Amino acid sequence: MTWLPHFLNPLSAALAAAAAVPLLLLLYFLKLRRMEMPVASTLLWRKAIQDLQVNSPFQKLRRNLLLLLQLLLLLLLCLAFSRPVTFYTPGAGKVSVILIDRSASMNATDPAYKGRSRLDEAKRQAKDLVDSMDRGATAMVIAFDDKAETVQPFTSDAVALKSAIDSIAPTDRKTRLKLAYQLAEAQMNVDPLRIQTGVVQEEPDVYVFSDGRVLDAADLAVRGNVQYRPIGTDQAGNIAIVAMSAKRNYERPTEVQVFARLADFGPDPVKADVELRVSPIDPADPGHDHFQLRGAASVDLLPERWTEQERQKAEQDQDLHERDSVEFTLDLTTAAVIRVEQKQKDGDCLAADDSAAVAVPPPKPLSVLLVTDGDYFLERMISSLNLKNAVVITPQQYEATIPANYDVIIFDRAYTPPRLPPAGNFMYFGSVAPGLKLKPFTEDGKTVMLDSTGVLDWKRDHPILKNLALNRLRVQEAEKLDVPADAEVLVEGVKGPLIVLDHEGKSTHLVMAFDLLQSDWPTQPSFPLFMYNALQFLAVGTDLGLSQSYDPGSTPRIPRVNLTQAADALGVSELKSIRLNGPDGSREIAIPPTGDFALPALNKVGVYTTDPVIPQFERIVVNLLDSNESNLLPLTDKAPGGVGTAIASTGSRSRLDLWWWIVACCALPLLLVEWYVYTRRVHL
Numbered sequence: 001m002t003w004l005p006h007f008l009n010p011l012s013a014a015l016a017a018a019a020a021v022p023l024l025l026l027l028y029f030l031k032l033r034r035m036e037m038p039v040a041s042t043l044l045w046r047k048a049i050q051d052l053q054v055n056s057p058f059q060k061l062r063r064n065l066l067l068l069l070q071l072l073l074l075l076l077l078c079l080a081f082s083r084p085v086t087f088y089t090p091g092a093g094k095v096s097v098i099l100i101d102r103s104a105s106m107n108a109t110d111p112a113y114k115g116r117s118r119l120d121e122a123k124r125q126a127k128d129l130v131d132s133m134d135r136g137a138t139a140m141v142i143a144f145d146d147k148a149e150t151v152q153p154f155t156s157d158a159v160a161l162k163s164a165i166d167s168i169a170p171t172d173r174k175t176r177l178k179l180a181y182q183l184a185e186a187q188m189n190v191d192p193l194r195i196q197t198g199v200v201q202e203e204p205d206v207y208v209f210s211d212g213r214v215l216d217a218a219d220l221a222v223r224g225n226v227q228y229r230p231i232g233t234d235q236a237g238n239i240a241i242v243a244m245s246a247k248r249n250y251e252r253p254t255e256v257q258v259f260a261r262l263a264d265f266g267p268d269p270v271k272a273d274v275e276l277r278v279s280p281i282d283p284a285d286p287g288h289d290h291f292q293l294r295g296a297a298s299v300d301l302l303p304e305r306w307t308e309q310e311r312q313k314a315e316q317d318q319d320l321h322e323r324d325s326v327e328f329t330l331d332l333t334t335a336a337v338i339r340v341e342q343k344q345k346d347g348d349c350l351a352a353d354d355s356a357a358v359a360v361p362p363p364k365p366l367s368v369l370l371v372t373d374g375d376y377f378l379e380r381m382i383s384s385l386n387l388k389n390a391v392v393i394t395p396q397q398y399e400a401t402i403p404a405n406y407d408v409i410i411f412d413r414a415y416t417p418p419r420l421p422p423a424g425n426f427m428y429f430g431s432v433a434p435g436l437k438l439k440p441f442t443e444d445g446k447t448v449m450l451d452s453t454g455v456l457d458w459k460r461d462h463p464i465l466k467n468l469a470l471n472r473l474r475v476q477e478a479e480k481l482d483v484p485a486d487a488e489v490l491v492e493g494v495k496g497p498l499i500v501l502d503h504e505g506k507s508t509h510l511v512m513a514f515d516l517l518q519s520d521w522p523t524q525p526s527f528p529l530f531m532y533n534a535l536q537f538l539a540v541g542t543d544l545g546l547s548q549s550y551d552p553g554s555t556p557r558i559p560r561v562n563l564t565q566a567a568d569a570l571g572v573s574e575l576k577s578i579r580l581n582g583p584d585g586s587r588e589i590a591i592p593p594t595g596d597f598a599l600p601a602l603n604k605v606g607v608y609t610t611d612p613v614i615p616q617f618e619r620i621v622v623n624l625l626d627s628n629e630s631n632l633l634p635l636t637d638k639a640p641g642g643v644g645t646a647i648a649s650t651g652s653r654s655r656l657d658l659w660w661w662i663v664a665c666c667a668l669p670l671l672l673v674e675w676y677v678y679t680r681r682v683h684l
Contacts, residue, residue, distance in 0.1 A: 005084040005658060013082030020074050069674040076667045080659040092132050093205040095154075096139035097184045097224065098161075100126055101210035101231070102168055103145040103175040104552065104629040108211075108349040110236045118231045122209035123165050125229060129207060130161045140187055141165055144180035145173035146215075146553055150187060171603040172352045172552040172624055177214045177640055181206075181222035188223065206644065212635025213628055219641070226644020232634035237266025239301065239342050240353035240630035244623065246338050246360055254363045258328040260340040260356065264301035265631045269320055272344035273298050276328045281335040281359075281618050289337055289607060289619075297326040299342075305633055335362040337607060337619050352605045353630045358549050359607075359619035365389065366535060367405070371398045372412035377522035378429075381531050382410075408538045414515050423506035423561075425538035430479065430515035438487050438502040438511060441480040448480040450495040450513075458491040464501070464510075464533045465490060468526045473498075478514035486595045503559040503596060508538055549621045552605060556620055558597045565615045575612070582608035582620075 007013070106119040113121050126141070133139060133156075141152040141164045152164030188204055206224040211232040214220075243261040248254075264270050276295035282288075302311055302322045314320040326340070341355035348354065367389035370382055382390045391406075395415050403409075404421035411417055414430035432439055440447040455473045458465055470491060480496050483489060491499035493513075502509045521527045550556055567575050577590045580599060583606035591597050599620070602608060608620040624630065639646045 005086050008083040008085060010082050013078045016081055017075065017078040020078065021071065066674065066677050069670060069677060073667060073670045073674060076662055076670065080662040080667065082659075084658040084662070086658060092129050092134075092137060092139060092207075093225075094134070094137050094202060095188075095204035096129070096133070096137065097188070097204050097206045098126050098129065098139055098141045098165070099177075099180050099184065099206065099208045099210070100141065100143050100165065100168055101145070101175060101208075102143050102170050103213070104172040104352050104624055104626070105175065105211055105213050105350065105632060106231070107170050107172070107352060108232065108236055108238065108632050110233045110349055110632075112233045112235070117170065118211060119168070119170050122229075122231045123168065125231075126165050126207070126209055127162045130158050130165070133158060140184075141168075142180050142183055142187075143168045144175075144177065145171050146176045146179075147173070148180040148183040150183060153187065172605045172622070172629075173603060174552070174626055174629055175210070175214045176216045177208070177210070178216045178219050181220060185223055208639065208644070210640070211632070212640050213631060214640045215628060217641040220643045221641075222643060226639055228639035228644050228646045230634050230636045230646060232632060234633055234636075235267060236349045236632040237264075237268070237270075237347040238350045238353070238630055238632045239264055239266070239270060239272050239344050239348050240350070240624075240627070241340060241342060241356045242353070242625060242627050242630060244340055244356040244358060244625060246358045248332075248360070248363060254331045254333050256330055256332050256338070256360055258330070258338055258340065258358075259325065260327075261325040262299050262301060262342060263324065263627060263630065264303050265305070265633065266347065267303060267305070269300070269302050269314065270344060270347075271298060271300050272342045274326050275341050275343060276330075277339045277341065278330065278332070279337045279339070280332075281337065291337075291339060294330055295328045297328070299323050299326060304627075304631065332360060333363065335618065336360050337621065349632060350630065353624045353626075356623040356625060357607060357621045358623075359621050361616070367391075367407050368535060369393065369398075369403060369406040369409045370412065371395055371410065371415060371417070373415070375412045375516065377516060377527075378410070378412055381528060384528070385532065385535070408535055412516065420507065425508045425510075427510045427512070427534065427538070429512045430518070432479075432481070432511050433509070436502065436504055436509065437484040438500060438504075438509060439482050441482045450475075450478045450480050450493070452476060453478060453493045453495045453498070455498065456492045456494050458499075459488075462488075462490055464530065464537050466533065468529055468533075470526055472524065473526070474520050475514045476518045478518070481511065481513050503561055506561050506564060508559070508561065510534060510538060549623055550602060551626075552603055552622055552624060553601050554622065555598045555601050556617070558599065558614060558617055560594075560596050562614050562616055563591065563597060566612050569615075570612055578614070579611040580608060581611065582606060582622075 100122050102119055106117065106122065108118050109115060110118060130139065136156060138154045138156045139161055140150065140154045141161060143149050143151050151168060152161055155161060184206060204224045206222055206226045208226060208228045209231055210228070212228070212230060240263050241260055242263045244259065246256055246258045248256055258276060260274065262272065262274070274297045275293060277291035278294045279289035279291040300321065300323045302314060302320060311322070337357055337359050339355055339357040345354070366387050368382060368387055370378060370390070370392045371394070372378060372392065373394060379392060382392065399418060402419055402421060404424065406424070408425045408427060410427040411431060412429050416431040417433050420426065420433050426433065442448065453475050455470045458470050460466070475493065475498065478493065478496070478498060481500060483497055483500055484502070487500050487502040489497045489500050491497070496513070498513050500511045500513070502511065516522060563575055567573065575591050577588055579586060579588050582602065583604040589600065602620070602622045605622050605624050608622065610617060636646060
């Protein structure tokens with residue numbers, strides 16, 4: 001606790017003292033006018049004569065207790081008028097819940113923290129809070145980003161609490177506070193002291209150490225007295241890459257177009273250079289990247305915190321014109337990792353968003369086979385994609401040859417193929433190949449049909465459905481599908497699944513439960529985009545927009561067919577484990593014997609590799625690309641979601657006004673003493 005006072009109104013108090021103190025002294029110097037009366041003797045009036053001498057304007061002022069008390073009282077009132085304040089760190093209550101933000105923005109190194117990160121500052125303040133706990137008080141520690149984790153359950157052991165706080169490691173994930181609040185409430189309900197004693201404890205104090213950049217502020221609620229301790233300063237600068245894409249095209253498969261958009265989240269306009277670097281994926285050296293400079297550009301950025309009026313004024317007065325995006329075009333004849341990086345590091349407080357990468361698969365002219373009795377929309381769609389090898393045949397021709405040398409085979413108009421090639425990628429409209437775990441739902445030997453259904457929801461983050469709006473899709477009739485547990489429902493209809501993705505053995509099946517002509521989809525803009533994404537996903541393994549690019553915290557799913565291909569390349573029957581190498585180190589991961597395989601959460605941005613190399617997952621890229629996390633302007637005026645009190649003074653300190661204590665504890669008792677002296681005629 002810092003008791004050194006600060007005065008908010010010193011000048012006014014000094015002026016008041018300069019006027020009041022001389023006036024008080026002047027009253028004691030004034031000579032009183034007295035009525036003259038004859039008396040027999042002045043022997044008993046000696047004291048009255050002394051009083052006359054004191055009131056003589058030229059008489060030396062003698063000691064007077066009443067004057068001293070009044071002077072002291074006046075000075076105390078002037079001191080209170082100067083509004084003295086002090087700052088202190090509030091101590092922890094009997095039951096405390098400590099929530100510490102470890103998301104991407106907490107990795108920022110604000111200049112005020114002298115090289116330390118916001119997370120380091122949050123942990124320092126949290127440990128100071130633990131030091132302020134009274135004997136017998138309990139606390140717990142929760143670390144959160146877009147997930148929440150109990151680092152230390154309720155305990156009164158200060159050493160264990162501080163050790164748990166020190167163990168919190170930073171991540172590059174997004175920030176959501178709702179899960180942390182829910183976890184805190186769950187822990188409050190199992191507080192061991194409450195269970196053992198049976199006594200209902202007072203509402204706990206919930207301390208949130210964060211910069212307030214949460215995505216779920218509208219959903220926040222928690223039981224307890226929330227005290228939000230804002231971390232960070234408004235002077236933290238940051239130039240961030242907030243969007244990136246890289247695409248090949250069908251007509252020129254070796255040509256790759258790269259786009260990146262940047263933003264300035266600092267207080268001042270900046271100019272930044274941007275570099276494009278490429279590292280070909282070398283099959284002979286699959287675990288290492290060797291980036292080479294392939295392009296450069298520059299951007300002129302205005303602060304995102306500026307209002308539209310401030311931007312217009314800067315353009316008019318300073319001739320500042322914003323240019324926030326860059327584009328590159330290059331030829332790539334092999335698979336490669338493309339990285340875009342901004343080079344203005346001076347004043348940039350967050351490194352995680354300075355670069356973004358994308359793993360681009362090798363160029364491959366797609367070969368597509370359409371099996372149909374005649375479908376105007378699909379045939380026009382296939383021809384408009386400018387595929388190098390697109391063939392349309394009838395079901396009879398397919399059954400006669402069973403072609404296998406195609407990247408994707410499309411079965412149309414509810415045609416059910418009697419046989420399939422041993423491996424491949426297949427699309428179905430209104431049918432499913434026999435012998436699969438994914439099959440039509442039947443009753444009494446007949447396929448159950450769903451009449452007149454719409455879309456309930458769809459996986460917006462899946463590469464096939466990225467940037468698609470399917471809420472207006474209407475289907476007149478669709479098959480009811482029996483979906484296995486390991487299949488992935490991409491589009492859920494009101495009455496059942498409409499689009500399902502299934503991996504079986506060395507084959508991938510994308511099943512539309514309806515005949516295309518039994519829907520209004522061909523007339524909607526989402527249909528050609530769906531076909532483009534679906535063909536790329538099936539042929540290459542993911543979309544060409546951001547191939548193998550994930551958000552921090554993602555758990556990429558590797559299909560069993562890819563694991564089988566990796567095992568075949570090594571000459572073994574199956575893989576038991578793989579080693580994952582990345583920015584956060586290397587670790588061995590066991591592979592389940594059946595089903596697809598999900599990697600553990602990738603919490604740091606950067607490029608990950610596996611040993612042995614898994615086809616189509618040679619490089620797994622994690623990018624931040626999040627404006628909310630890159631925006632380092634902390635929320636200081638209120639708690640996230642308005643839940644609780646924001647303590648936004650210096651660091652984590654609160655202000656205490658001292659004027660009331662001066663008046664109540666000093667001035668009023670002194671006034672009573674002065675009254676007693678006056679009435680009792682007490683003298684020095």
